[in-house]
Amino acid sequence: MQHRIIPQPNLLDYTDGICPAERAVPVVETDEAMPPEGYALAVRPDGVTVRCKTPQGLFYAKQTLSMLQNENGSLPCVSIQDAPRFAYRAFMLDSARHMQTIDEIKRYIDVAARFKMNVFHWHLSDDQGFRIECERFPKLNEVGSFRDGHGFGSSDTSRYGGFYTKAEIRDIVSYCADRFIRVIPEIDMPGHTKAILASYPSLSCRETPIAVETQAGVFRDILCAGKEEVVSFCCDLLDEVCELFPDEWVHIGGDEAPKNRWRQCDCCKDRMAKAHLDSFEALQGDFMNRIAAHLRTKGKRAVAWNESLKSGCLDGDVIIADWMDRDKLCPARANAGGEIIAEDFFHYYLDYPYAMTPLKKVYTFDPLPEGLTEMGRPGVIGVETPLWTEFIEDFEKLCKMAFPRLLAVAERDWTYEENCDYADFRRRAEESRPWLQSQGVVMDPQSAWDPKGLSRLKKLLAHYKKTLTRDMLLSFFSKKDD
Ligand SMILES: [Zn+2]
Incomplete structure (x- = not known):
């Protein structure tokens, strides 16, 4: 049967x-x-x-x-x-680059809940927009929530933006609670903060006015890690954010933060001397630790992307989101008793085309990183599948990227390896189509799930295996869907 x-x-x-x-x-x-x-x-x-x-x-x-x-x-x-294999089964949605309506977000939540996911990681602040209503720092909305043009290569030059009101956010949090889904907000720092810096330029090293970013990428303008004013700003901001999100965990980013500005900044160098830090990576660790310490006083724990481990000094209770760990710091962290969320870029990033990340590749991937000891294995607390929206403007495209790949992740984070069968999963995913359609979710036909003939892309991946960045792939795919 x-x-x-x-x-x-x-x-x-x-x-x-x-x-x-x-x-x-x-x-x-x-x-x-x-x-x-x-x-x-x-x-x-x-x-x-x-x-x-x-x-x-x-x-x-x-x-x-x-x-x-x-x-x-x-x-x-x-x-x-x-019963589930992993306690943490998450989906991430980027509402900073492009926003979704509250109704669309609820539909995404409904699907995730049906397939037994239990964490919504909501990415709400980035270079291209700040998306939470904020009373303490009104310019985050007046300035930081809008950009000049839709950006990301779009020909639409009209102003783009907006933010979710506190009432809308509380509505989403309560909607999730009804479906046993935790909501973890992310305020990315110290990098990916051009929208914040456009609102409050004094938070940067150089204090020069900048605009909310309109293109994809990693940018040199980041929060200054040396000024006390910046730490208190972040803590005050998180105090207001935490009032909206009752969950014990708060994601504070910590990815893709170039140190160019810090190297030229007296405040940053002073902080390094005062705190006896021997590198700019350590300065980032120090910054993340100060924010994590503030969250701890509120009974909360910080989550950070794996780059923050490069500091060598990140506090042991910070949960690590492992998306691209070239230095193999995540298994070492788990082996030493730390907690890791597996969200591998090459397998779980749903915004990349099926040509790069076919359904079978998502499904057959073992989420446990290599190098775990027996003691370290339970440190991998779960799996997360992010969906970034630099090049996803509308909900229809979002759904086509997410489904059925999100279902594959949902199965792998619940079902033990020995009970997983790809051919049978494909059949069941197809049989989920009518229910998904009833939710307004349209999947591409099965022929699109595992495309063949990807020589150009395979060559690119092979050639850049060690040095490939998200930026390079984004520019590759923005030119042409292979
Ligand atoms: Zn600085």
Whole structure:
């Protein structure tokens, strides 16, 4: 027998018979012995029983039941024992480069919830826009939320931008809570901050006025790490952000921060001398640690992209988002007791074409990085799939990039390796199409999921294996979809 359930349950046995629609109302029993997100499901001809410990387990049992259900409402008789492989199962959405409407974000959340994801990492501040309503620093909205032109090579030169009001953000957080999804906001710092610097130029090393960025890339203008004013600005800003986001974790960025300005800055050099820091990377570590320390006073923990590990001094409780770890610092961190989120650029970045990241490549990838010891393995707490929007202006394109690849990640972060089967997953992804369509999510036909004949791209990837940057790929794909 075949079913349509994604992610594949970890233990599923068919038993004889059918449970008719009128008896398919589950009886729920609380079972303290179940894992927090786990559930057990017994469908018999005379009825349905769900055992779980928490309302979250029950929520997941209901998702499974709705995927099992036949068109006439009956259920095949099964016995399922299920719980996730990873506790952290996340999707990231970049609403800084291009915004999505609240309704579109909710649809994305609905799909993620159905496939048992439980964390929404919301990227809300970048060079090209600041997207949270802010009372303490009003220029972040007046200046930083808008850019001159749509940017990223678009011919549309009208002003682009906006921000989410506090009411809208609270609405999203509560919408997620109803679906057992945590919301982790990201305020990227010290790099990717041109929108903040355009609003408050005194926060940079040179203090020269700059504009909100309109192109993709990594930029030299970043927050000064030497001025006390900058640290207090970031802490005050995070205080206001934390009022909106009750989750214990806050993502503070820490990726792609060129040190050109710091090298020329007396304030930055003074801080290095005062704090006995021997490199500009260490200065970044020091900066991230000061922000993380402030969050700690609020009972919160910082998450940072893996570049921040290059400092060699990042506090041990900072959770690391491992997207491109050329120096293999992440497995070492996990082996030393740290926590890592696996979100590999070459496998989980949904904004790149299927030509570069075909569905099979996403599905068959083992999220555990090489070099983990037995002790280090539990340090990889989960998987995340980011979707950046430099070149994704509308929700239709966003959906085509995300689906079905997001479903593949959802299965890999829930289902144990031995229960994963790519051919069967493809069939189930196709069978999810009608439900996705009912949510306004359109997938490309199956023929587009694993495209062939990618010689130009393969050559590029092989040639630049060690030095390839996101920038180079973005410019490659903005010229032509291979
Ligand atoms: Zn400076």
